Amino acid sequence: MIAEIGAFCAALALALSFAQGWLGLAASRRDSRAEATTAVAQAAAFMCAIAFVCLIAAFVRSDFSVAAVAANSHIDKPLVYRIAGAWGNHEGSMLLWSLVSALFGAIFATTRGAQHLSLWSRAVGVQGLVTAGALIYTLFLSNPFARLDPAPMQGAGLNPLLQDPALAAHPPMLYLGYVGLSIPFSLALAALLEGRADQAWAKALRPWTLLAWTCLTLGIALGSYWAYYELGWGGWWFWDPVENASFMPWLIACALVHSAIVTERRGSMASWTILLAILGFGLALLGTFLVRSGVLTSVHAFAIDPRRGIAVLVLLAIALGAGFGLYAWRAPKLAQPSGFAAISRESALVWNNFGLAIAAGVVLIGTLYPLIVEAAGGGLISVGPPFFNATVAPLLAALFILLPFGPMMTWRIGDWKGALTRLAPAVALALLTLIVALVTTQWRAVPAIGLAIGVWLIAGGLTYVWTRAARGEGAALAKIAALPLLVWSMSVAHIGAGVLTIGAVAETAFRAERALALAPGQGVDFAGQRITLLEVGGIDGPNYSATRANFRVDRADGARSLSAERRFYPTSPTPTTEVGILSGLDGDLYIAIGDPVRGQDNAWAVRLYHNPVVHLIFLGALMMGLGGLLSLVAVSRSKRRPA
Known part of the structure; x- marks a missing residue:
């Protein structure tokens, strides 16, 4: 019954989202219409929230008559991962996308402030249509409440790689960033429809852009940290196409944050700000297509279903077609004189925007080129770290050299x-x-x-x-x-x-790395430390069994203990790696245990890494996210301050 309630609420949210779109785009100047639009947006968000709570309840109760639960949960799974399973799969993640879109639409509708009524109303209407598109996709192609008959006695279980605290928080944080870019997109289309993009409009745009950029920053950092300690390959970024799918909208959001400042402060660059808002949401939809279409093979990919991929591609075409069509029609009317010299803070922000946009374009080319070549019958090729390091890194370096001059x-x-x-x-x-x-x-x-x-x-x-x-x-x-x-x-x-x-x-x-075979009692000198394998034995976890290797690390400041595991989940044929990490001021000692070595008595494959000051990567990302949060607080204070 819970699944049916959830499906009904999602269908009702779809109808309310269409009503929100119609009411908002009517662009009436009557306050009664505005109040109705706000009420409908709030009701749509409430219905989406109930639907998502119903899905979580189905996972918590291990209701295996629901197909999404049967495919992604297990009765022995810890509670926190049963809850995370609600969004750790394709169907649930799309319902989460719809919920965030509806919730942001309701918050935006409720906090109108001093925005012009007509422009605000159109933006709320566009946001309603964005939510409706996500709900159509969810209900008709990825229904999280679909039933199984007969219901299995046991579920298949969540992907073991996703049973991790960082991955429990990573998708919601990324979705706050992805879907957060839908509000700037809605504001951009509203400005084009209205023929108005003034400083008040930019002031309304800025906090949502900051929110999206901050959440994308923290979401990407969480994903990078997860890849570092969970996948066992010793690195934190591989220019994986799905990693790029989140990095591209982050670059555009970063440019949009700076461009919105110029539009708000000086009233210039409005057309460019609108274009960035359209591109940012377009790249967020493109990232969704790459993850869910089956065109990519990645540990990050959710689904392999061409129908779903085509549907996302249709939504992308509609969004970008509407955005670029309106931009070609109305943007020339929004053009304003620059009003600033070649050497000024505005010009520094222009160069910042230019570099970030080029970097996003290079990443886009490198990500899509192998897919285009394969679709054209040119065979399988790969574009990996050497290309991106040789192209994107110099661009970002040039931007970083100019960055301190702007302030x-x-x-x-x-x-x-x-x-x-x-x-x-x-x-x-x-x-x-x-x-x-x-x-x-x-x-x-x-x-x-x-x-x-x-x-x-x-x-x-x-x-x-x-x-x-x-x-x-x-x-x-x-x-x-x-x-x-x-x-x-x-x-x-x-x-x-x-x-x-x-x-x-x-x-x-x-970075230093070494692969070798060690038997219990054997040791090796590595990165100024003596690493000795003490013992290897089996242990049982809550829903897995594991082979654990215990090590002793002798370093200048004394001896330390460290363990690494190779876990086996009954629901997955592929073992997972739980690495041992010993952190110090100079960096991390990183140990991964592999399989027994054939031909060597009681010897195990061991990989050792020394990653100098790697913790600065994640500390820097957190500082950037903190900067975004502080800016959000400052902007919210300025909005409450009387003019």
């Missing part, structure tokens, strides 16, 4: 000489880092330049904070503490980018 510039007309003077300590520190890195790495130019850029970003962010605090009179610490939250948010995000850069460059360039 130092003034609006309209900037003083590049004054900015360079204020940044002189950061320049000196970056050059010193470059020289020291070149000497200590035997003149390896690429990692030395990367480390210098990371230090440049950190020093540039700190210099901006100090420059702002130096204004006025009073104690330095008091002035630093009194700085506006927007200053802190921008500085923390930029410093986080520098911290991540240092971690990524060091881990990639100076």
Whole structure:
């Protein structure tokens, strides 16, 4: 009965979403119509929420008469993973997509503020149609409430790789980012329909863009951290096509955050901001297509069903067709004079946008090119890390070099000489880092330049904070503490980018790895440590059995214990790896245990990695996410402040 209630509520949400779309696009200037639109959006979100709660209840109760539960749950699975199973599959994840879209639509409709009634109404209407499209796809092609008759006695179980705390939070966080870009998309189409994209419009757009970018940042970081410690391959990013599917909208969202600032502050670049909003949501839909169409084979992919892929492609074509069609028709009417000099804060943000858009385009080409070649009958090819490292990395490096100059510039007309003077300590520190890195790495130019850029970003962010605090009179610490939250948010995000850069460059360039066979009692010297395999034995977990290897690590500060496992789930034919990680200030010692080695008595395959300062990668990503959260708080405060 719970499944039927959930299906009914989802169908009712679909009808309400269409009503929201019709009411909103009617664009009446009457407040009564606005109140009705808001009420319908709230009702659609409420119905979606009930439907999703019903799905979670079916998973918690292990109702194997529901096909999604039977395919993705197991009676012995821990409760937290039974709950996570509700969105850890294709059908449930699409219902979650619909819920987030409806919820964001309701929040946007409820918080109209000082937005122009007609433009706000059109945006709510477009958002209703976005939610309706997601619900149509969910109910007719991916129904999470479909029944099985007869019902099995036991479920197949969730993919063991997904039974992890980071992966329980990763999909919802990514969806908050993906679907968060639907609100800027709705606002962009509303602006084109209305022929209006002023500073008030940009002010409404900015918090939703910040929310989407922040959630994408944290979601990608969670996925990267999961891949690092769960997959057992020792790395954190492989330029996997599904990884790229989330990275492309992140790049566009990053550009949109900066472009919206210019439109809000100066009233310029409105057409470009609208284009980025359309592209951002389009790339989010493209990422959904890549994950769910079956055209890609990846541990991240959800479904292999061409019908579903074609349906997502149709939704993508409708969204982009409507967006680009309206843009070609109405964007010229929104064109405004730039009103700023070639050297100014606006121009720095323009270059930032230009570089990020090119980087997203390069990633898009590298991701789709193998699919296009295969579809054209050219055979199977792969575009991997060498291509992206040779193309995207230099683009991002150039952007990072320019990044500290932007905050130092003034609006309209900037003083590049004054900015360079204020940044002189950061320049000196970056050059010193470059020289020291070149000497200590035997003149390896690429990692030395990367480390210098990371230090440049950190020093540039700190210099901006100090420059702002130096204004006025009073104690330095008091002035630093009194700085506006927007200053802190921008500085923390930029410093986080520098911290991540240092971690990524060091881990990639100076990583050590070794594969060998060890029997209990044998040891090996690796990365300045003595690693000894003590014993290998079997253990039983809540819903798995495992082979556990215990190691002793002798290092300068004493001996440490470390264990690694190879787990076997009865519901999956493929074993999974649980690595042992020993973290220190210099980085991680990373150990993965493999299968017994044939021909060697009681010997096991062992892979050892030393990943220097890898924790800086995840720390930097968290700092960037924190910067986005601080900016959200600052923007929400400014919206509540009376004009």
